[in-house]
Amino acid sequence: MTSSSSITIYRQDYTVPPFLVDHIDLTFDLGPSVTQVKATTRLRHNPESESHDIVLYGEALELVKIVMNGKTLAKSDYATDNGELRIANVPDDVTLVVDTLIHPDQNTSLMGLYLSNGNFFTQCEAEGFRKITWYPDRPDVMATYTVTIRADKEKYPVLLSNGNLVETGDLPNNRHYAVWDDPFRKPSYLFALVAGNLVCREETFKLADGRDVLLQVWVEKNNLDKTAHAMESLKHSIRWDESRFGLELDLDRFMIVAVSDFNMGAMENKGLNIFNTRYILANPRVATDTDYANIESVVGHEYFHNWTGDRVTCRDWFQLSLKEGLTVFRDQEFSADLTGSDSGRAVKRIEDVRTLRQLQFPEDAGPMAHPVRPDAYQEINNFYTVTVYEKGAEVVRMYQTLFGRDGFRKGMDLYFSRHDGNAVTCNDFLAAMADANGRDLSQFERWYSQAGTPRVRLESHYDEKERTLTVSLSQFCPPTPGQTEKQPFLIPFAIGLLDSKGNDMPLRLKGGKDSGTSCILELSDASQTFTFVDVAEKPVISALRNFSAPVILEYEQSDDELLHLLSHDSDHFNRWEAGQRLAARRLVSLTKAVQDGQPLTLDTAFADAFRTVLSDTSLDAALRELALTLPSEMMVAERLDEIDPHAIHQARQFMRRTLAEKLEKEWRDAWDRNRTEGTYRPVPSDAGKRALKNLALSYLLALDNPVYCQMAIEQYNRADNMTDRLAALTSLVHSGCMNRHPEAKALLDDFYREFENEALVIDKWFSLQATSPHAGIETITTLMEHPAFTLKNPNRARSLIFGFCHNNMAQFHAADGSGYEFWSKNLIELDRINPQVAARLARCMDQWKRYIPSLRKPAEQALRHVSEQPLSRDTREIIEKTLS
Numbered sequence: 001m002t003s004s005s006s007i008t009i010y011r012q013d014y015t016v017p018p019f020l021v022d023h024i025d026l027t028f029d030l031g032p033s034v035t036q037v038k039a040t041t042r043l044r045h046n047p048e049s050e051s052h053d054i055v056l057y058g059e060a061l062e063l064v065k066i067v068m069n070g071k072t073l074a075k076s077d078y079a080t081d082n083g084e085l086r087i088a089n090v091p092d093d094v095t096l097v098v099d100t101l102i103h104p105d106q107n108t109s110l111m112g113l114y115l116s117n118g119n120f121f122t123q124c125e126a127e128g129f130r131k132i133t134w135y136p137d138r139p140d141v142m143a144t145y146t147v148t149i150r151a152d153k154e155k156y157p158v159l160l161s162n163g164n165l166v167e168t169g170d171l172p173n174n175r176h177y178a179v180w181d182d183p184f185r186k187p188s189y190l191f192a193l194v195a196g197n198l199v200c201r202e203e204t205f206k207l208a209d210g211r212d213v214l215l216q217v218w219v220e221k222n223n224l225d226k227t228a229h230a231m232e233s234l235k236h237s238i239r240w241d242e243s244r245f246g247l248e249l250d251l252d253r254f255m256i257v258a259v260s261d262f263n264m265g266a267m268e269n270k271g272l273n274i275f276n277t278r279y280i281l282a283n284p285r286v287a288t289d290t291d292y293a294n295i296e297s298v299v300g301h302e303y304f305h306n307w308t309g310d311r312v313t314c315r316d317w318f319q320l321s322l323k324e325g326l327t328v329f330r331d332q333e334f335s336a337d338l339t340g341s342d343s344g345r346a347v348k349r350i351e352d353v354r355t356l357r358q359l360q361f362p363e364d365a366g367p368m369a370h371p372v373r374p375d376a377y378q379e380i381n382n383f384y385t386v387t388v389y390e391k392g393a394e395v396v397r398m399y400q401t402l403f404g405r406d407g408f409r410k411g412m413d414l415y416f417s418r419h420d421g422n423a424v425t426c427n428d429f430l431a432a433m434a435d436a437n438g439r440d441l442s443q444f445e446r447w448y449s450q451a452g453t454p455r456v457r458l459e460s461h462y463d464e465k466e467r468t469l470t471v472s473l474s475q476f477c478p479p480t481p482g483q484t485e486k487q488p489f490l491i492p493f494a495i496g497l498l499d500s501k502g503n504d505m506p507l508r509l510k511g512g513k514d515s516g517t518s519c520i521l522e523l524s525d526a527s528q529t530f531t532f533v534d535v536a537e538k539p540v541i542s543a544l545r546n547f548s549a550p551v552i553l554e555y556e557q558s559d560d561e562l563l564h565l566l567s568h569d570s571d572h573f574n575r576w577e578a579g580q581r582l583a584a585r586r587l588v589s590l591t592k593a594v595q596d597g598q599p600l601t602l603d604t605a606f607a608d609a610f611r612t613v614l615s616d617t618s619l620d621a622a623l624r625e626l627a628l629t630l631p632s633e634m635m636v637a638e639r640l641d642e643i644d645p646h647a648i649h650q651a652r653q654f655m656r657r658t659l660a661e662k663l664e665k666e667w668r669d670a671w672d673r674n675r676t677e678g679t680y681r682p683v684p685s686d687a688g689k690r691a692l693k694n695l696a697l698s699y700l701l702a703l704d705n706p707v708y709c710q711m712a713i714e715q716y717n718r719a720d721n722m723t724d725r726l727a728a729l730t731s732l733v734h735s736g737c738m739n740r741h742p743e744a745k746a747l748l749d750d751f752y753r754e755f756e757n758e759a760l761v762i763d764k765w766f767s768l769q770a771t772s773p774h775a776g777i778e779t780i781t782t783l784m785e786h787p788a789f790t791l792k793n794p795n796r797a798r799s800l801i802f803g804f805c806h807n808n809m810a811q812f813h814a815a816d817g818s819g820y821e822f823w824s825k826n827l828i829e830l831d832r833i834n835p836q837v838a839a840r841l842a843r844c845m846d847q848w849k850r851y852i853p854s855l856r857k858p859a860e861q862a863l864r865h866v867s868e869q870p871l872s873r874d875t876r877e878i879i880e881k882t883l884s
């Protein structure tokens, strides 16, 4: 686990595999403390390679023997070094039999074969297969698999692997076996095995071509009543991929399995997707509207990987965004389409952009900044990032913005016709898009190769006499680690013009034809000027509509212009954006006022604008809720050169309280009038109402009025669903009510008792306390000692530790450094258990160099302390980059 020297792997060093695999036969004799793995692999020399060496990778394996073409190899027949096993000068065709022993019960990393609640699971992406057997564990080696699983029949009645079930039967000693055959060639990272005491919800489903397929969702027995939504989501996903992209399910059986110990969200293993329970299990009692929405999108995401990931996979791990950026884009479009309305699409877009700005923009501006297609890594697990995923999705979205839905579809069709069954690169995807649309996209490639968030400056001039509007756009991308100079990007810049009544004006570019009321300017130089003609009056510019490119827009617009956009823009995204800009501007000055000890004030015009939005019942509740949610503390921090977490927190609290006071009546009305009727349904319209109602509640609780505490307590007691119950409890805990109302405090215990047996709800219980602005280090330390807390379960560790370190700015940055100390202590401990999860915790300190001086010192101390410990390669890489 500990490595003294870190090896860096470079994209430029890629070489083709010397040997390819046609087929692998795997036999598992499962036992929790010892599992025997026998791998019989047919290898064939790759004519494209100069080397005749077989290179296998392995980690934490007990090698029993290797037999090559019938002959047992002696130790001197091969060389092992640093996880590599090399057999030199091998003939063109070989059969290799490798016998190994592994120890699932000692595997706390949750990579390879491991146990969760007594059942067996595997996780092989990115390089987990090498913890199962010696193998050319790289994504460009694709093979068909036959898998035999043998295990105790009573303890492990269910035996699953990829593909089709071809045989089952009994064995002596109360054991049994199953044989699975996957006819599709796949890289080892898509291999999966599950064995245990599980039950399933199943259904036969008719595909567009008339074939019947078997769909299954496997869970532990007590969770069977929480699988309906996942099954619905799966069926929606299948239909959507058929209709939007003409892509059909290629198997007779598609299985989903939920596991409670899992490092990530879910995994797209061919025909056998494995999910973190939090992205499968739902019923109204335990899951919130957000949980329901996340389940739909993650089920979609993994299903869509079957084509974008499994059928066409990555040549090497630097190409990760080829499958992830594309598949995130696909799941975003899926969720947007399922809302069934324009405002639903806008809500989804706003949420996605909020995530991008809140998490990816800081990454792109920090020590871990890397291109969508990275050039180097020490540990690939550290590159499953918001840049590869979310910025990667924005890059894919830009093709669609440039070429339209039809052009994008043509590019996708060409991509599959060229590359089905192969392991390819981001450039292959770009080439398919370019060729299908007859366009040279060489400049567009910079979105893959250059890190950092480009800034686009807009300046405009209206000539009343000529009736022209000139729009000057210029771009600049700040330096990032290893990249000082950047070349200009190709930026699709969507724009519209509003007249004084708020209507969209017709657009005509000089020398061009009419372009409707919204058009895409293509910015490709460092700076360019565009002239609109026949512009009847001085317009208000609606810039970067629908967030048409992942850039930071620098455009000074007056409060009046922003207020005009907020009330009239036909682009829902930009209406929301205008409100956020108004709020952010004020939060920044309030933060400065806090720092300077000046009195805090909020102007009436702003409060009135919020009032108008809140009372505008022609706007969907979901959109109003988004518009009235203030930019997060993290978003405000992004706009400041130096981060003063306490000042930011106070500024935001002040703004919340003031808006609560000034709009008290309207908040009350919103809370009263957005109750949902009838039984709980997780549909967008109802979810939007609940969101607005619960936002209203949280504003009202900022007033410190016992009446509202009582109202929240009643909402908690009356709630027939987790959304309303959790919102009430969170608002109570995060407000002052908790300390003044013994009744409120009792609810926390009530909640715990009620949901003691629902692990995912207990995670919520930990995290709502960990994120409370009143939860100091003592509260967190007490919670760490709670019998239900464990570092070994990633969801639980995240709920408490990440909740505090990541989502509790005010408390984590305690002036005495106690938050940082807590972070380093737990990071070191977690790293010994699970390096992958620990490395994510390490990222909490990404921004430390921008903290105010009094915090920088203790932050650096904590980082140095961690760096002096023996660390996993994962955590070492992050800490070194953070300190450098």
Ligand code: PHE
Pocket: 123, 125, 126, 264, 265, 266, 267, 268, 301, 302, 305, 324, 384
């Ligand atoms: N490939 C998975 C997904 O995005 C994520 C994942 C990566 C899961 C690594 C486990 C390990 O769908």
Ligand code: ZN
Pocket: 301, 305, 323, 324, 327
């Ligand atoms: Zn994915």
